[in-house]
Amino acid sequence: MKLSPLPIYLLGIVFAICALLYAFMVHWSPNTTEAQYQRELKAKLDSEAAKMPQAQRRVETAQRKVEEIGADWRRIALRHTVPASLERGGIDLSKDRWSLTVDAPRFRDNMQRAVNAQLKRGGVIVESGPTIPFPPSAAPSIVEQYFNFPALKFPVVMFDLGEIRVRGTLQQITNHLKAWRDMPNYLAVTDGLALSGTSPTLSATYNLSIVGYINGTRISPPVQEGTPSATPGAAGAGPQ
């Protein structure tokens, strides 16, 4: 079959267009777009990478700040945290839990002594002082209940001691309140101060909360303690 020239031309043109379209649609356009994306990505990566000096400075600043904060806390801790020793007024929580049931009341007494001594600061007369709560006697839960660990990240005693009432001159009361700032081994906060009375003897009432961070590096693990039987010798109650 012989073709006239026009279809031959058309055939050539169609093949040429198909080849060009294939190359453009399948390769050129997606590759060019992807390449553009990659170039933009590189620009962003370069931009972020150029922040390395800032990141370095940020790390150095953070380290310096953390060191400063650490130093601040060491200064506070030196004066206002509970020593890890019963002899020095604190408590050693690394002892076994049964020993802690003996030590905790003594620690509580030390804490009460510390609060009592603090209450006398400034020369005031104490009309109504607070009582430090007694620790539980159950060995398995003494650390959890009294020292708030592990509910908190570190053992700490926190007590809202209620209303305190003291009597003295305005100067004595002022000195008394300011003295709470320097309470050794503990941090205290006073709130709701009210003054009343006739000069020179005034009455002051305020609320007191006290916090004691317990020092130490180890805490004794929990123990298990059986429940005493109500009827000794009952079937199944004793050891088999």
Next chain:
Amino acid sequence: MKLNLLPPYVSKAGQSKRAWLVSILLIGGSLAAAAFMIIKSKGDLDLATKEASEARPAYDATVAKAQEADTVIAQGTGYASNVRLAEAMKRQHTVYLDLYRDVLGYMPAFFRVRSIQASPSGEGNALVRIQGVLYSHQQYADMMLALLRIPGAAQISREGFNLNDPAVPRLTFDDQIGIPRASGEVPLPSDPLERFEVMLATGSEPTDFAGVGGYGLPEGVRGPMPGGSSVTFTVTLVGRNLQTPNPRESIRKTGGAGAAPAPAGGNTPPPPNPGPTNEGEDD
């Protein structure tokens, strides 16, 4: 009838050959162009991808460095929280004293303060309740003006004044003048002799120390003297923050509230974290 006007050297076969030749050239050219597009775009893409890949390590290093800063900051968060709490607790001891010192500086001399009490009132405001003694209606009014001088005083209320000033009464048969008298006092006749008689009949003279208001005792709280009023002023001060730090809540927020209890059975729990110890305090 059809006429063939083409010259004799133009034949059909020659035209077809030329058409095939041109078409083949056209197709060959387009294939070459397509190949160029494929190779060029692939090369560009490979180059861009390679450059992006080469830039990634530096980016990763920067990100890692930035995250290192976050890690360092996170390490100090607990200490920072504890320090802030400790400093806030220490500051709190003088907050009320400072407030009272400032407020009492504006008390006029005629007003005797018997008690003063403050409490937080909303964000950054304080409510100060002052109880005291004064002796006239004018002093009661002047106190408001005096208290308004306190910086930040936004609202003042008052109560307790016992208003018993003499007032002009209506005329009666006995009193044709309208002699001023306080509430509870007997009407006085306008006739001088009759008035004298009434005053003699109703007048009395204290024969002993009455001890009103707690006076006469060696110590104790003194109330108002006769004629005085025990009044209470409540002042709302804007910009005086009395909010007390809440150690329990602060420590709980930064100290992992709700943490799982330590495992039973002898496992060692994680060490406490009060940070530096004061073990060396006595060393």
